Amino acid sequence: MIVVDDIHVTFGRGTPLEKHALRGIGLTIPEGQFVTVIGSNGAGKSTFLGSLAGDVLAETGRISIDGTDVTRWDTPRRAGLVARVFQDPMAGSCAALTIEENMALAAARGRRRGLALALGGDRRNGFRDRIAALGLGLENRLHDRMGLLSGGQRQAVSLLMATLAGSRILLLDEHTAALDPATADFVLDLTRRIVRDNRLTTLMVTHSMRQALDYGDRTLMLHEGRVVLDVAGDERAGLDVPHLLALFARQRGGLEISDDSLLMG
Amino acid sequence: MTEIAFFGAVEIGLVYALVAVGVYLSFRILDFPDLTVDGSFPLGAAVCAVLLIAGLNPWLATLAAGLAGAAAGLVTATLNVRFKILHLLASILTMIALFSVNLRVMGRPNVALLMQDTVLTPFYGLGVPDHIVRPLVVGLVVAVVVLVLARFLASEFGLAMRATGVNARMARAQGVNTDAHIYAGIALSNGLAGLAGALFAQTNGFADVTTGIGTIVVGLAAVIVGETVLPSRALVLALVGCVAGSILYRLAVQVALSADAIGLQASDLNLVTAVLVAVALILPRLKAKAARGTARSTGTAK
Numbered sequence: 001m002i003v004v005d006d007i008h009v010t011f012g013r014g015t016p017l018e019k020h021a022l023r024g025i026g027l028t029i030p031e032g033q034f035v036t037v038i039g040s041n042g043a044g045k046s047t048f049l050g051s052l053a054g055d056v057l058a059e060t061g062r063i064s065i066d067g068t069d070v071t072r073w074d075t076p077r078r079a080g081l082v083a084r085v086f087q088d089p090m091a092g093s094c095a096a097l098t099i100e101e102n103m104a105l106a107a108a109r110g111r112r113r114g115l116a117l118a119l120g121g122d123r124r125n126g127f128r129d130r131i132a133a134l135g136l137g138l139e140n141r142l143h144d145r146m147g148l149l150s151g152g153q154r155q156a157v158s159l160l161m162a163t164l165a166g167s168r169i170l171l172l173d174e175h176t177a178a179l180d181p182a183t184a185d186f187v188l189d190l191t192r193r194i195v196r197d198n199r200l201t202t203l204m205v206t207h208s209m210r211q212a213l214d215y216g217d218r219t220l221m222l223h224e225g226r227v228v229l230d231v232a233g234d235e236r237a238g239l240d241v242p243h244l245l246a247l248f249a250r251q252r253g254g255l256e257i258s259d260d261s262l263l264m265g
Numbered sequence: 266m267t268e269i270a271f272f273g274a275v276e277i278g279l280v281y282a283l284v285a286v287g288v289y290l291s292f293r294i295l296d297f298p299d300l301t302v303d304g305s306f307p308l309g310a311a312v313c314a315v316l317l318i319a320g321l322n323p324w325l326a327t328l329a330a331g332l333a334g335a336a337a338g339l340v341t342a343t344l345n346v347r348f349k350i351l352h353l354l355a356s357i358l359t360m361i362a363l364f365s366v367n368l369r370v371m372g373r374p375n376v377a378l379l380m381q382d383t384v385l386t387p388f389y390g391l392g393v394p395d396h397i398v399r400p401l402v403v404g405l406v407v408a409v410v411v412l413v414l415a416r417f418l419a420s421e422f423g424l425a426m427r428a429t430g431v432n433a434r435m436a437r438a439q440g441v442n443t444d445a446h447i448y449a450g451i452a453l454s455n456g457l458a459g460l461a462g463a464l465f466a467q468t469n470g471f472a473d474v475t476t477g478i479g480t481i482v483v484g485l486a487a488v489i490v491g492e493t494v495l496p497s498r499a500l501v502l503a504l505v506g507c508v509a510g511s512i513l514y515r516l517a518v519q520v521a522l523s524a525d526a527i528g529l530q531a532s533d534l535n536l537v538t539a540v541l542v543a544v545a546l547i548l549p550r551l552k553a554k555a556a557r558g559t560a561r562s563t564g565t566a567k
């Protein structure tokens with residue numbers, strides 16, 4: 001369970017570029033919930049996910065994960081609790097390392113890393129089995145460098161890596177935005193499967209209203225650093241994309257809905 | 266080239282192979298351009314020489330030299346990680362400071378090792394000529410270092426260090442304390458330079474504050490030559506490449522210097538090395554530029 005209590009984040013305080021990116025976000029995400037997050041560019045979605053992962057520390061307010069106060073923990077320290085997949089397929093893995101090395105790196109998340117062989121024992125076999133389950137035929141390419149994979153393959157492996165160390169929380173920041181539509185669908189499908197099979201508490205940022213409503217069980221809309229819409233259950237089930245777009249447009253100051261049609265994925 | 270000159274070149278190549286491996290660690294694995302070796306190499310030589318004169322066991326003196334080098338590396342890493350000084354500048358500061366430190370350690374600009382026992386002493390007089398014993402012993406040390414280092418880089422800790430250099434953001438997201446790995450890696454790199462300095466002092470019979478000048482360029486040259494003759498992504502082979510590169514570089518220098526037709530003098534060495542490294546650094550860029558028309562660059566180069 002994630003409890004976020006009134007967090008504020010300001011970038012560049014005291015400079016002309018000062019930006020109050022999160023202005024008091026407070027919410028509770030129960031264990032196993034799948035939350036989709038929408039909002040216009042600059043709304044603070046990435047900053048919010050970053051504040052959960054430890055990339056940006058909240059100035060005021062508190063964040064606790066499974067009852068532990070992690071407000072002042074940095075990214076490496078939170079990594080045992082939180083796994084992430086980035087928007088840029090290059091960002092979430094090491095192109096210069098092999099697939100199995102990337103997996104070994106992820107499998108040690110949240111543990112002390114000692115002098116034992118990273119790929120010793122029957123680790124390799126374990127990795128082979130896990131990656132075979134993706135159905136991409138990557139089980140024969142464990143020695144290939146990650147950089148040789150396509151963007152979609154890299155995102156799929158990144159998702160798999162997120163599950164290797166048993167962390168309970170998954171943060172996805174537009175992780176399909178850089179993919180072609182068919183590949184994006186595949187990765188989304190895989191996301192749904194992995195989240196379900198591992199019962200992960202998930203936050204997924206997306207620019208697609210469709211995805212925001214189709215996936216998960218709760219939807220947040222951020223605007224200017226605040227949560228302006230938080231729907232779940234029947235209320236959410238009753239929403240359709242035009243509704244959501246209308247709400248979205250209202251928040252953006254009454255822009256024409258057609259302007260937002262390009263946001264539909 | 267005479268036989269003595271040949272083995273001399275191999276010997277010095279092997280000594281600097283340790284520097285090359287250290288430079289590979291900082292420049293290639295950690296992506297941390299570290300010039301500290303210009304100071305940590307003579308520091309190792311100075312510490313070892315002074316301790317030998319004080320009568321310490323040669324292996325302990327050599328070990329101490331490695332530790333001194335590692336300490337120098339920690340200073341650079343601290344300036345960079347803790348105080349956010351640009352890595353190049355941080356390493357130059359340490360390097361300059363070490364020049365004074367080395368003078369203090371020795372008490373004078375150079376120290377001769379004439380009568381002192383060295384790690385080589387037990388191997389002299391076993392029937393093998395001295396000029397062959399030296400490269401053999403140094404080669405043994407280098408082989409052990411390469412094996413241990415390769416094993417280290419294949420460990421969980423070593424893998425995290427490699428990830429730190431390739432994609433620090435991802436490494437942090439995977440729970441890697443990237444700062445700790447930079448400290449460890451730069452200390453290790455300069456520890457190897459200190460070790461090389463200790464072997465240099467013992468094989469050549471002296472330590473001199475000026476021997477450090479250009480160490481980094483020689484190390485880089487060896488790494489680059491190694492990558493050219495042994496272009497491999499496998500880590501062990503890359504390390505072996507550094508060693509081979511260092512030896513080949515010395516042999517090439519020896520050939521160039523002994524060929525009267527070229528008219529080079531020993532004092533031209535730094536110029537030749539700098540040109541070699543510059544060319545090696547420029548070539549891939551030109552190649553990439555030529556290739557950019559046909560394929561999109563993946564943008565990993567800085």
Ligand SMILES: Nc1ncnc2c1ncn2[C@@H]1O[C@H](COP(=O)(O)OP(=O)(O)OP(=O)(O)O)[C@@H](O)[C@H]1O
Nearest residue numbers: 011012019021039040041042043044045046047048
């Ligand atoms: N490191 C930073 N330094 C300064 N300002 C920042 C930084 N990161 C984000 N911001 C600013 O904070 C605000 C929120 O940014 P954020 O990246 O969280 O938006 P977002 O909702 O993820 O937008 P997008 O849909 O474009 O990804 C923006 O105005 C952005 O310019």
Ligand SMILES: [Mg+2]
Nearest residue numbers: 045046047173
């Ligand atoms: Mg964003």
